[in-house]
Each structure stands twice: as structure tokens, then as C-alpha cells.
Amino acid sequence: MTNDNPARETLARLRASIDNIDSAIVHMLAERFRCTEAVGELKAVNELPPHDPERESAQANRLRVLAGQAGLDPDFAERLHRIVVEEAVRNHRAIATRRKQNP
């Protein structure tokens, strides 16, 4: 590495920011799944479908706009969002199944 120390210091500083941001995202995701778990319980009790394509499409569109404004690739934001929603829907199905087995 040329200019070894200054570059390494800058890299270490950027990585510390990335680690802080990742910690924040993990905690945000944990809180998001607490909310979707409550949604899953509510849907199971009221026998609502675990999947709501209209809501998911509206969410995706809103996030694409937000991502664009924040300088994040909207396609990437939508791809990640889809993975998170799929995980939440999988959890909803598991909650509904448990409820049918132990009403």
C-alpha cells in the first residue's frame, strides 16, 4: 500500500462506520420481525391470508422512491426488501400452522 498509514487509518475509520451501521440495521431488522410476528399472530387469529400482494407492491414502490432519493440503487433495495418480506411471510405461515395444531 502506498502512503501506508494514512490509507490504513482512513480504511479503519470507514470500517468502524460500516460496523456501526450494520449494528443499527441488525437492530432495525430485529424490531421489524417483532412487528411482523405481531402481524402474523393477528392474521392467524382473524384467519387472514399470510400474503398480501397489494400491500407488498405498494411497499416496494414506496421503498424504490425512497432509495432513489437517498442515493441507494432502487433495484437493490427492492431485492433486499423482497427477501425480508418472504421471510416474514414464511414466519406468518408457521404461526398459522402452529395455531391450527394448538388452537
Add this chain to the structure above:
Amino acid sequence: MTNDNPARETLARLRASIDNIDSAIVHMLAERFRCTEAVGELKAVNELPPHDPERESAQANRLRVLAGQAGLDPDFAERLHRIVVEEAVRNHRAIATRRKQNP
């Protein structure tokens, strides 16, 4: 839906929280990619490899612990993290290529 209004109100309230959390995550991710873009520039200038398996493995382990503490599935956290890191590495490669073409 039984008990129609209370359940719908609860659902709307939970969804508003989910939307707020998603907005926060989008902004966190935008900031994370600003940091990794700076890392990419720094690596390109100093001709460092775009990929750092040791750092990525340490990050993944740290996030798995954090996820477990926060009640988030560590496997899911690691899976998402890998997707985000892969996107950052792809961007690093693009920065290095641009730099070689226009030094």
C-alpha cells in the same frame, strides 16, 4: 375478519411501524454504500484487493452474535449481510475497473 375494526386498526398501526423501520433501513443502507464506495476508491488508489475474506468473516461472526442478542435469526442476518457485502464488492470491482480505464 372477526372483531373487524380493532384488528384492522392494530394491523394498520403495525404496518405504519414496519414502514418507518423500512425507511430507516433504506437510509442506513444508503449511508453504508457511501462508506463502502469510499472504501472502494481507497482500495483502487492503493491497489488493494476488492475482497477481504478475513474482514468479511469477522463481520459475519460479530453480526451473528448481535442478531442472536436482538432476537433476530442469525442465519437470516448472515444471509442478508452476505448479499450486501457481495454488492459492495461488485461496486469495488467497478471502481477499480473505471480507474484502470481512466487513471
